[in-house]
Structures are given as C-alpha cells and as structure tokens.
Amino acid sequence: MWFDTAFTKMVKKPKSGIEMKTMIALSVAIFFISACVSKDSGKITETHEEEAGLNGQNFLVDEYMQAINEIQPSEAGPDTSGMVRIEGGSFEMGDDQNQARADEMPKHLVKVHSFWMDKTEVTNAQFAAFVEATGYQTIAEREIDVEEMMKQLPPGTPPPDPELLKPFSLVFQAQKPGRPVYYPSEWWQMVPGANWKHPQGPDSDLKGRENHPVVHIAWYDAMAYCKWAGKRLPTEAEWEFAARGANNNRIQYPWGNDSINPQKANYWQGEFPIANQIEDDYLRTAPVAHFSPNPLGLYDMAGNVWEWTADWYHFQHYFQEAKDVMAVDPTGPEKSFDPDEPTVPKKVIRGGSFLCNDSYCSGYRVSSRMKSSPDTGMEHTGFRCVMDAD
16 A cells, blocks of 8 residues: 555655654554555455454553553542443444445444443543643653654664654644645644644644643543543443444444534535535534534534544454454453554544545544554544443
C-alpha cells in the first residue's frame, strides 16, 4: 500500500527536514492510515488466523505509566451525576454488512455486566480541573522520547534531528482541490505547540470551547484522568453495547438505521479532505450534548471525536472470541497486532470524529473499529469514562 512505499523511501533516504518530520508524524500517529484501506485489507483464512494470533506486542512506556501511578484520586471521589447507569445484557458484537471492515467480523455473542458511563465525552473544562489539581502534563506537551520512538521504526532507521523532537501534535489541514489522490501524511500537519490547551497550535486557545471535548489526548492521558476521577476507560465491548442502546443487534448507528445527516452528529459533509460544507455548523469539534442522545441518554457516540477504550487492538481478535459460545465481560486480546504496522502496539478507539465521512472511514457506525498507538494524541481524539456498577 502507499504507506509502505512512501515510508520505505523516506527511511532509506530522508531528503529533507520536511520528509523527516513526515516520517516522525507517521510513526507517532499510526492509526489514520487504517481508514484508507478497503474492508478486504488484512483478511486471512481461519487457518492463518491461529498463526497470526501468536504475533503482537503489548508493551507500555514505563515513564508514562509512572506518571499515571503518581496521580492521586480526587478527594471528592467518583461522581455519577453526569453518568448513565447501563444495565448489563448480551448482544451481537461486530458487523457483517456492506460497510463492515474485516476486523469487525465475525459477529459474535458477548455479555457485559452493568456499568456507569459518562453521558458525554470529557470536556476541556473537566480536563482543566484535573490538570489544575494534579499538575499532569499530557504526552503532546512533552518532548518525544527518541529511544521509545526508534523501537517502533524499522531497523536501521536514522535518528531524527533533536529539533524535531520538541513537543508537537497533529492538526488537520484541508487540502486544495484538483488532485486525483490525497494522503493522510499531507492532511495531518505536525504543529509544534499544539496540545489540549492549544488545539490548532500555540496561537489557538480554549476560549468559548470549554464545553467541547478535550482533544490531543493520548491513551496514557485518558488513563491518568480516569485514575483521578475514580473511573476507568470502557472496554471495547462495553462501548459498543452502550452505543447500540444496550442489546440492539440490528442498528448501524446510535440512533438506528437512518443514514447519518447534519442533524444527527458532527461529521464531515462534502468532499474529504477538500471541502467541508459545515452543514452541522461545526468545522471541528462541537459542544458535547449538542446533538440528540441515543436511547440510553448518551451523547456523541457517533462523530465529534474518537474515544479511547481500554482494549489492545488485534485485527483478528473477533475470530478468537467467536470460538466461545458467549464472551463474558471481554477485555480484549493479550497482545496487539495490526498488519499495517506490526511493530507498533495499539489500543482500540471508537465512535468516529468530525473528520469521518462515508467516502473515507464511516467511523461513526456502532461496530466500526479503529486503532492508535497509546502515546498518540491528535486533534480529533478524546475519551469518556465508565465505572463498575455495584
């Protein structure tokens, strides 16, 4: 695929600082390439699936985990006032319809016990309260650990210039019309100083966006917030169960089977990545709870920002789960494996974002799965929390 070819050329002979920056961006922000592949990408036979299941990694960065361990829970304790209690039940997880990708198959029975889930994605105001209380610094605000980054790159890759390791995050940039093909490495721009406080870079701020979902959040950052709040990230199964309105096996979207439209969610209208018609009134994030909730009272389970889950990603994990009559409270595979980036362990993200479009990823479907390395935060990635129910 295009990513392999372009990346190999840059690794063998980086020609400029721009190409080196692009190489770093590609290594740090892995998951955006997955939405470009067809639903047949990565398909393997069941015989090969057993072999694939032996592959994978699940390491976490000690420095980042230590920062989480140092977080002290809020003295106020867990608060369920902004949450919905979701009664447990069973459902068919995954999809096998036309838009389904290979990693959503096969559909399989899953049971989850009752839990609480945040009604909305965590907002800028909520995350600011966490940072003020703890002094936590997000991954996007820290200099890149070159040793950790090099572990994720092919052997022999030259180390980057230290100037390119300064804090940055990836910000979306619409492309000019007139070309037959556009690549994620072009519409994602490395912006020094971009982070949760400055979503589009150092000249931007959160004024007027206090009630928007916090973005540029890595999985580690979400875990740190959860510890402070006395909550946790949802499992992938919990997330899909909630998005489906509990046990509705027949729906494609949180609201049912009607196609997405600007009254339903914050997504990309128009030709991606060239022109967003902004028929939903929001070019980027929208305030949480702006659109109608699903039957359980959960907002933005489709669009706005991608949401982290607790689970590792394995592109053939559903084949393993389907071997059981019913998986009960599954917590994902032990190892992560993405054939597009086999050396990079990844976590599952769900729900789609303001950049999703049927022509590109249709990530707002309830069964749609995406993945990202846990140290990656981007302009369209946030999270919500859950709690066990007594």
